[in-house]
Amino acid sequence: MTENLGLAFDATLAMLLVWASAQATSRDLFRAVVMFIVLGLLASLAWLRLGAPDLAMTEAAVGAGLTGVLLLDTLGRLRWKRQKRGGPQ
Amino acid sequence: MSTPAFAAALVPALVWIPLSLGALSFVLGRAASPWLVLPGLLATAGVVPALLPLAAPGGIAAYHLGGWMPPLGIAWRLDGLSAIMLAITAIVSAGVGIFASSMMNRMDRQSEWFWPLLLLLIAGLNALFLTRDLFNAYVTLEIVSLAAVALVTITGTSAPIVAGMRYLLAALAGSLSYLLAVALLYARYGTLDFDLLATVMQDDPIGMLALALATAGLFIKSALFPLHVWLPPAHGSAPAPVSAMLSALVVKAGFYLLLRLWFEVFAALDSLAAARVLIGLCGAGAVVWGSMLALCQQRLKPLLAYSTVAQLGYLLLLFPLAEVVSAWQGTLILVCAHGTAKAAMFLAAGIILRAYGHDRIIAIGGAARGVPLTTFALGLAGVSLIGLPPSGGFAAKWLLLVAAFESGRWWWSFVPLGGGLLAAGYVFIILARAFEAPSADTGDFAQVPRVAELAALALALVSFMLGFAGNAVAIGLDSAIAEMTRS
Amino acid sequence: MTRGAADILVSLLATALAAGLVWSAVHLPAAPGLAGLVERNLEASGVESAVTAVLLNFRAYDTLLEIGVLLLAVIGALSLHPGEELSPAATEALSSGPEPSPMLMWFVPYMVPVAFVIAGYLWWAGSTIPGGAFQGGTVLGAALVLLLLSGRKFSIRPEAVATRLWLSGGLLFFLAAGAVPMVTGDAVLQWSEEWSGITIVLIEAGLTLSIGGCLAALVVGVPAHPPERALRGRRP
Amino acid sequence: MTGHSLIYAIAGALMVGIGLRALFLQAHLLTKIIAANVTASGTFLVLVGVAPFNGGAHPDPVPQAMVLTGIVISVSITAYALALLRRLYDVTGATDLPEERRK
Numbered sequence: 001m002t003e004n005l006g007l008a009f010d011a012t013l014a015m016l017l018v019w020a021s022a023q024a025t026s027r028d029l030f031r032a033v034v035m036f037i038v039l040g041l042l043a044s045l046a047w048l049r050l051g052a053p054d055l056a057m058t059e060a061a062v063g064a065g066l067t068g069v070l071l072l073d074t075l076g077r078l079r080w081k082r083q084k085r086g087g088p089q
Numbered sequence: 090m091s092t093p094a095f096a097a098a099l100v101p102a103l104v105w106i107p108l109s110l111g112a113l114s115f116v117l118g119r120a121a122s123p124w125l126v127l128p129g130l131l132a133t134a135g136v137v138p139a140l141l142p143l144a145a146p147g148g149i150a151a152y153h154l155g156g157w158m159p160p161l162g163i164a165w166r167l168d169g170l171s172a173i174m175l176a177i178t179a180i181v182s183a184g185v186g187i188f189a190s191s192m193m194n195r196m197d198r199q200s201e202w203f204w205p206l207l208l209l210l211i212a213g214l215n216a217l218f219l220t221r222d223l224f225n226a227y228v229t230l231e232i233v234s235l236a237a238v239a240l241v242t243i244t245g246t247s248a249p250i251v252a253g254m255r256y257l258l259a260a261l262a263g264s265l266s267y268l269l270a271v272a273l274l275y276a277r278y279g280t281l282d283f284d285l286l287a288t289v290m291q292d293d294p295i296g297m298l299a300l301a302l303a304t305a306g307l308f309i310k311s312a313l314f315p316l317h318v319w320l321p322p323a324h325g326s327a328p329a330p331v332s333a334m335l336s337a338l339v340v341k342a343g344f345y346l347l348l349r350l351w352f353e354v355f356a357a358l359d360s361l362a363a364a365r366v367l368i369g370l371c372g373a374g375a376v377v378w379g380s381m382l383a384l385c386q387q388r389l390k391p392l393l394a395y396s397t398v399a400q401l402g403y404l405l406l407l408f409p410l411a412e413v414v415s416a417w418q419g420t421l422i423l424v425c426a427h428g429t430a431k432a433a434m435f436l437a438a439g440i441i442l443r444a445y446g447h448d449r450i451i452a453i454g455g456a457a458r459g460v461p462l463t464t465f466a467l468g469l470a471g472v473s474l475i476g477l478p479p480s481g482g483f484a485a486k487w488l489l490l491v492a493a494f495e496s497g498r499w500w501w502s503f504v505p506l507g508g509g510l511l512a513a514g515y516v517f518i519i520l521a522r523a524f525e526a527p528s529a530d531t532g533d534f535a536q537v538p539r540v541a542e543l544a545a546l547a548l549a550l551v552s553f554m555l556g557f558a559g560n561a562v563a564i565g566l567d568s569a570i571a572e573m574t575r576s
Numbered sequence: 577m578t579r580g581a582a583d584i585l586v587s588l589l590a591t592a593l594a595a596g597l598v599w600s601a602v603h604l605p606a607a608p609g610l611a612g613l614v615e616r617n618l619e620a621s622g623v624e625s626a627v628t629a630v631l632l633n634f635r636a637y638d639t640l641l642e643i644g645v646l647l648l649a650v651i652g653a654l655s656l657h658p659g660e661e662l663s664p665a666a667t668e669a670l671s672s673g674p675e676p677s678p679m680l681m682w683f684v685p686y687m688v689p690v691a692f693v694i695a696g697y698l699w700w701a702g703s704t705i706p707g708g709a710f711q712g713g714t715v716l717g718a719a720l721v722l723l724l725l726s727g728r729k730f731s732i733r734p735e736a737v738a739t740r741l742w743l744s745g746g747l748l749f750f751l752a753a754g755a756v757p758m759v760t761g762d763a764v765l766q767w768s769e770e771w772s773g774i775t776i777v778l779i780e781a782g783l784t785l786s787i788g789g790c791l792a793a794l795v796v797g798v799p800a801h802p803p804e805r806a807l808r809g810r811r812p
Numbered sequence: 813m814t815g816h817s818l819i820y821a822i823a824g825a826l827m828v829g830i831g832l833r834a835l836f837l838q839a840h841l842l843t844k845i846i847a848a849n850v851t852a853s854g855t856f857l858v859l860v861g862v863a864p865f866n867g868g869a870h871p872d873p874v875p876q877a878m879v880l881t882g883i884v885i886s887v888s889i890t891a892y893a894l895a896l897l898r899r900l901y902d903v904t905g906a907t908d909l910p911e912e913r914r915k
Contacts, residue, residue, distance in 0.1 A: 010816040014823035021827045021854070025834030025847045036846050043853050046820050050860050051871040053706040054627045055879055057698070061714035062791075062887045067849065069721060070795055074894045075842060078901055101755070101764040108644055109751045112744040115651055116737060154637040156757075156766035161613050161634050202655035209648050216641060224878050228641045231885050235645060235892065239652030242896060247903045254841065254896055255909055261848045261889065262835055268855050268882065269828065273600055275875065276862035279607040295600045302593075586836045594829030601821040601862050609864030611872040626873035627880070635877060642881045649888035653895040710880055787884070794891035 010049060017042050033071045040064030097143070099136050100152050100165060103175065103215040106133045111208035119201045126204045130186040133211060134179035137172075144172035152219075159282035165219040170421070174218040174345055177425050181337045181432045182211050184548040188436050189330040191540040192443065199243050199328070206243070210236035210334060217342055223271045223281040223354075226346055227264065230310065234260040237339045241327040252322035259309050259319040263343075266306030273299040286354045300355050304347065304368075311343030313405060314375030317398045321382070325391035329439020332390060336397040336435060337428035344404055344424075352411060365408040372405025373504045380511030384518070389438045389448035392515055393431065396474065399508060400427045403489065406501055410492045419488030426481030426552050430470035433549035437463045437470070440545060444537050450519060455527030459534050462542040464523045469549040471516035473556075476509045481555025622772025628708045632776045636765045640754065643747045643783065646790045650743055653794055654734050691719030699784040700777075709746075709780040713787025720792035732793050743793060746786025750779050821861025827854025839912040841897050845890060852886045 020042055023035035040063035047055035110129040114121045143150040144167050152165040167175075186207070193200045213232030220226050238260065242253035271281070277295050278286055290296060305316070312320035320340070324332045355361065379399030386392035403423055410416035440463045441456055442448045457464045473480035476487075486505040493502040614626050614634065621629035631639050695716035702708025724732070733739055753775060757766040767775050831851030835844055856879040863875035901907055 007816060007819075010819045014819045017820075017823045017857075018826045018830070021830045021850045024850055025830055025838065025843060027838065027840070027843065029840065029842055032843055032846055036849065039850065039853065043857070046823075046857065047860075050817055050820060052860060052876045052879075054708070054711065055856075055860070055876055055883070057706070057711040058714055058880055058883050061711070061718055062883055063849075063853065065718050066714065066721065066791055066795055067887055067890055070891055070894050071842070071846065073795075074898060077898060078842070078907060098758055098761075101758070105751055105755060105764070108640075109748060111644075112647060112747050112751075115647070116740040116744055116748075118735075118737070118740070153763055154765050155633060155635075156763045157617075157634050160610055161617060163635055163637050199655075202651060205651050206648070206655070209644060209651075212644065213641075224881075225635075225638055225641070228638055228645065228881065228885065231645050231889070232641060232648060235648045235652065235889060238896075239648065239655060239892070242652075242899075243655055245656060245899065245903070247900075250896065250900045250903055251909065254893075254900055257889070257893055257896065258835065258841075258844055258848065261893075262832065262851075265828075265832075265848070265851050265855055269597070269858065271878075272855065272859040272862060272875075273597075275859070275878075276600075276604050276864060277607055279609045279864050295604065298596050298600055583837055587833055590829040590833035590836075593832065594825050597825035597828060597858060598822050601818060601825060601858065604862055607864040609872040610874045611864075611870055614873050615870065626870065627876050630873050630877035631880065635874070638877070638881055642884055645885050646888045649892040652892045656895050656899045710884060791887070791891075794888070794895075 013042065013046055013049065017046060029075055033068070033075055036071060037064050037068035040068065097150060097152060099139055100143075100150070100167060100219070102136045103133060103140075103219065104212050106136070107208045107212035107215065111205045111212060114208060115205040121204070126208065127186055127190050130208065130211070131183055133215070134183040137175050137179040140167060140175070141172055143167045144169050151221075159221070160280035160285055163225050164221040164282060164284075166221050167219065170345070170348065171218045173421055173425065174341070175215060177341075177428045178211065178214050178218070178338055180551060181334065181428055181548065182207070184429075184432060184436070184544045185330045185333050188333075188439070188541050188544040191538040191544070192330070192439065202243055203240070203328075203330075206236050206240050207330075207334070210240065210339070214338055214342060218345065221283045223274060223283070223286070225281075226349075227268055227271055230264055230267065230342065230346070233339055233342050234264065234310065237331075237335055240331040240334070241323050243331065244328060248322070248326040252319075252326045255319045256323040259316075263306040263309035266302045266309070268306075270299040270303035270306070273302070283349060283354050287356060290355060290357055292358050292360055296355070296358070297360075300350065300361075303350055307343040307347045307350075308371075309343075311340045311347070311401065312398060313344070313401055314371050314378060314398060317375065317379070317401075320398055321391055321394040324394035324397060324435075325388070329390070329435050329442065332394070332438075333432040333435040336393070337432040340397065340401060341424055341428065344401070348407075351408065365411070368405050369409035369501065372402040372408070373501075375399060375402025375405065376504050376508040376511075377402075380508060380515065383515045384511065386515075387449060387451065389441065389450055389453070389519065390435070392450065392519070393434050393438060396512070396515060397427075397431060399512070400431070400474070403427075403486070403505060403508065406489055406493075406504055409498065410489075410496050410501060413492040413495045415488045415495060416492035419485045419492060422481060422488065422555060423485035426473050426485050426555050429548045429552035429555070430473040430482065433466050433470040433545045433547075433552065434474070436541070436545035436548065437467045440537050440541055444535055446533065446535070450522050452528060453519075453522050454525035455534075456523040459527075460537060460542060462539075462546050463537075464520075466542070466546040466549040467523065468520055469546075469553045471520060473549075473552040475512045475516055476505065479556040480553045481558075482552070484556045620769055620772075622767060622769070622774075622776055623702075625702060625705060625708070627706065628702050628776070628780075631708065631710075632779060633767060633772060636754070639783075640747070640750050640765070643750065643786065646787065647744055647747055650790050650793050688719050688723050691715055691722070695719065695784060695788065699780055702780055709783035709787060712780070712784040714791060716784060716788025717791030717795070720788060721795045724792065724796045732789070732796060734793060739789075739793075743786055743789045746779075746782040746784075749782040753779055817861045817863075819861075820857050824854040824857025824859075824861055827851070827857065830854075839908040841900070841907055841909070842894075845893050845897065848893075849886065849890055852882065856882055 020035050020039040024032050024039050026032055044056045044060040114126050150167045154163045213229050217229035238253050238257045241249050278289050308316045324335050376399050379395050383392050383395035407416050407420040438448055444460050473482035476482040489505050490502045493499055621633040623629050695712045698712035754765040828851050831847045834847035860875045863872050
C-alpha cells in the first residue's frame with residue numbers, strides 16, 4: 001500500500017517536473033521565470049525522494065532561491081529599462 | 090609513485106601556481122600585475138621542461154590526487170600527449186603574457202581583469218591536460234570555457250559582448266552534452282577513470298550514445314565543423330592576446346579530450362570505423378569552408394579566425410588515418426605548429442591594430458616598413474600555416490600526406506594539398522598588402538613596444554623551426570603515439 | 577535553411593536524444609558503483625557523511641576546481657561593470673531596483689540571524705550528517721542577499737582588497753592546505769589520517785564563507801552608487 | 813526508496829529534450845539561459861537517477877557529489893550569463909542574438 005502510494009507520488013512528481021520544464025521554457029518571460037522557480041522546488045522534492053538530502057538543500061537554496069532572484073531581477077531590469085527607453089524623455 | 094620524487098612533486102605546480110596566482114592577482118588588483126603575474130606565469134611555463142623526462146618512454150607518471158587510487162580518487166598522468174599539450178600551453182602563454190604586459194597600460198580597467206582570467210585559463214588548460222577522470226575533465230572544461238568567454242567580453246563593447254554571449258551559450262550546450270555522456274558511462278560502468286573504463290568498455294548502444302553525446306559536445310567546444318559558427322565572431326572581436334590564447338590553445342582543449350575518448354577510453358570498439366570516416370569528412374569540410382570564408386574577409390582578425398576553423402579541420406584527419414603512426418606525428422606537430430603560428434599572427438594583428446588604429450587588410454600598406462618585425466612574424470607564421478618547407482606546418486602536412494598514402498586511402502591527401510593552396514591564397518593577400526606603399530587611408534602610425542613585436546616574432550620562429558625539430562619531436566613522441574595506437 | 581525547417585530539425589534531434597536517454601535508463605544493466613568503496617574508506621576519510629567524504633577527501637580536487645569556477649564567474653561578472661561612460665544596468669545593485677516590500681522589511685531582521693545560524697550549523701554538521709560547505713555557503717549567500725535587499729547598512733564593495741580576500745579566501749586556503757602534504761612527500765590534498773577531520777572542517781569553514789560571499793556578490797552585482805544613496809528616502 | 817529512481821531518470825531525460833530544444837529555438841536570451849538551466853537540472857536528475865546502487869540502504873554518494881559540484885558550476889555560469897545579458901542589453905538594446913531576431 002505505502003509502496004503504491006510512493007510510486008504514485010513519484011510518478012506525479014515526475015510529470016510535474018516535465019510540465020514545469022515545458023512552462024519554464026515558454027515564450028512568456030514572467031511565467032517562464034516563475035515556473036523555473038517552481039521547477040527548482042519540485043526538483044528539491046525529487047532529490048529528497050532520491051535519498052539525497054544534500055542536493056535537496058542546495059537545490060532549494062540555489063536552484064529556486066538564488067537563481068530565481070537573479071532571473072526575476074534581470075527580468076525586472078530589462079522591462080524597467082524598456083519602459084524608460086520607450087517613454088518620453 | 091614510481092617516478093623521481095623531485096619531478097613528480099613539480100606536477101601539481103602546473104595547476105597550483107596559476108590557480109593561486111589567479112586568485113591573488115584578483116585580490117591585489119592592478120598593483121599586482123607587473124611583479125607578481127608575469128613571473129608566476131613564466132614560472133609555470135618553466136616547470137614544463139623539468140617534467141618532460143617523466144613523459145619519456147617508460148616514465149609515464151601516475152599521480153593520485155589526495156593519495157586515493159581510482160576509481161575512488163582522481164588520477165593525473167603525464168604521457169607524451171599530455172606533455173605536448175602542456176609544452177605548447179607553456180610556450181604560447183609565455184609569449185602572450187610578455188606581449189600583453191608590454192602592450193597593456195597598467196592603469197587600463199581591462200588589465201585588472203585580464204591577468205586573473207588569463208591565469209585561471211592556464212590553470213584550467215593544464216588541469217585538463219593532466220586529468221584521467223571523466224568528471225574532473227568536465228570541471229576543467231568549464232574553467233576553460235568560462236575564462237575564455239570572460240576574456241572575450243573583457244572590453245565590454247558591443248561586438249565582443251554579442252560574440253561572447255553566443256560563445257557562452259554554445260559552450261553551455263556543449264558541456265551539458267558532455268555531462269550526459271559522463272552520467273551514462275558512470276551508470277553503466279561505475280567508474281570515471283579513463284584507464285579503468287577502457288578495460289571494461291563494451292560495444293553496446295549505451296556506450297555509443299555516450300560517445301556520440303561527448304563527441305557532439307566537444308565538437309561545439311572546439312568549434313569543429315559544422316559546429317563552428319560561434320568561433321569566428323568571438324576570435325575575431327576579442328583583444329589580440331585573447332584571440333591568440335583561444336585559437337592556439339582553447340579550441341585544442343576539446344580536441345585533446347576527443348583523442349582521449351576515441352583512442353583510449355573507446356579504443357577497443359571496432360564498430361567506430363564508419364564514424365571515424367565521418368569525422369574525417371567533417372575535417373575536410375572545415376578546411377574548405379573555413380579557408381573559403383577566410384579568403385572573403387576584409388579585416389585581419391576575422392580572417393585569422395576563419396583560418397582557425399580551417400586548420401582545425403586537418404586535425405580531424407587523424408580519425409580516419411589513426412592506425413598509421415605518421416598520422417599521429419603529423420597531427421601532434423600540427424597542433425604545435427598551428428598553435429604557435431596562429432598565436433603569432435593574432436599578436437601581429439594586435440600590433441598592426443595598435444600601430445594603425447585598424448586592421449582592414451586593404452589599408453595595411455606600409456606595415457612592412459612601419460613594423461618590419463611584425464610583418465616578418467606574419468610572413469614566417471604564414472609560411473607555416475600554408476605548409477611550405479621547412480616550416481613546422483610543412484612537416485605536419487607532409488606526415489599527413491605520408492599517412493594518407495601509407496594507409497592506402499590516398500584520397501585524404503587532397504585535403505592537406507587543397508587546404509595548403511587556399512591558405513597560400515589568404516596569407517598572400519595579407520602579405521601583399523603589407524608590402525604595398527602606405528595609402529591615404531592607412532591612418533596615422535603609432536609607436537608599438539619592441540618587446541611586443543619580439544614576442545610575436547618568437548612564436549612565429551618556434552612554428553617555423555618546428556620543421557627542423559620535427560623529426561626529433563616525432564621520435565621523442567613515439568612512446569606517446571605507441572601508447573595511443575596500442576589497440 | 578528556413579526557420580521552419582530548423583524548428584523541425586531541432587525538435588526531432590531533441591526528441592531523439594530524450595528517447596535515447598530514456599531507452600538507456602531503462603536498459604542499463606546494474607553496475608557496482610562506488611558506494612561500497614566509499615563506505616569501506618569512510619573511516620579513513622575523517623568525516624562520517626559519505627557525500628562530504630567524497631567532496632572533501634576522495635574527490636577534493638573536483639571541489640577545489642569548482643570553487644575556481646565560482647570565483648571565475650565573480651571575476652567575469654565584475655569585469656562587465658561599465659566605467660563611468662555607460663548606464664550601469666549590467667551590474668548595479670539589486671537594491672536600487674524595485675522598492676523592497678514592507679513585508680520583506682519586517683521579515684529580514686528575523687530572518688537574517690536565523691539564516692546565519694543555519695549556515696553555521698550546516699557547516700559544522702556537514703562532517704556527520706547531510707550538510708556542509710555548499711549548503712552552508714548557499715544559505716549564507718541567501719542571507720546576505722536578503723540583507724542587501726532590505727537596504728540595511730551593508731554592501732559588498734568589490735574594489736576593496738578585504739572583500740576580494742573574502743571572496744577568494746576559501747580557494748586560497750584550500751590550495752594552501754592542499755599543498756601542505758607535499759612537505760612530507762605525500763600527494764597534494766592527501767590529508768593525513770589523524771588530521772583529516774580537522775583539516776576538512778577548516779577548509780569547509782573557508783569555503784562556506786567564500787561561497788556565501790561569491791553567491792551574494794553574483795546576485796547583487798556591483799553597486800553603481802553607494803547603496804545608501806540609492807536607497808535614501810525609500811524606506812517606508 | 814531508490815527503487816523509483818528510474819522514474820526520475822526518465823523525467824530528467826524529457827527535461828533535457830525540452831531544455832535543449834528551447835535553448836536552440838527560443839530567441840530571447842533570458843529564455844535561452846533558463847532553458848540551459850532546465851537542461852542542466854534534467855542532466856542532474858539523469859545522473860543520480862541512473863546511478864548504480866547496490867541494493868543497500870545507502871545511495872551512491874559519488875553521483876550526489878558530482879551533482880552538487882554541477883549545481884554550483886551551473887549557478888556560477890548562470891549568474892555570469894545574466895550579467896552578460898544585462899550588459900548586452902545596456903550596450904545594444906537587444907535581448908536576442910542578431911541572427912535569431914524575429915521581425
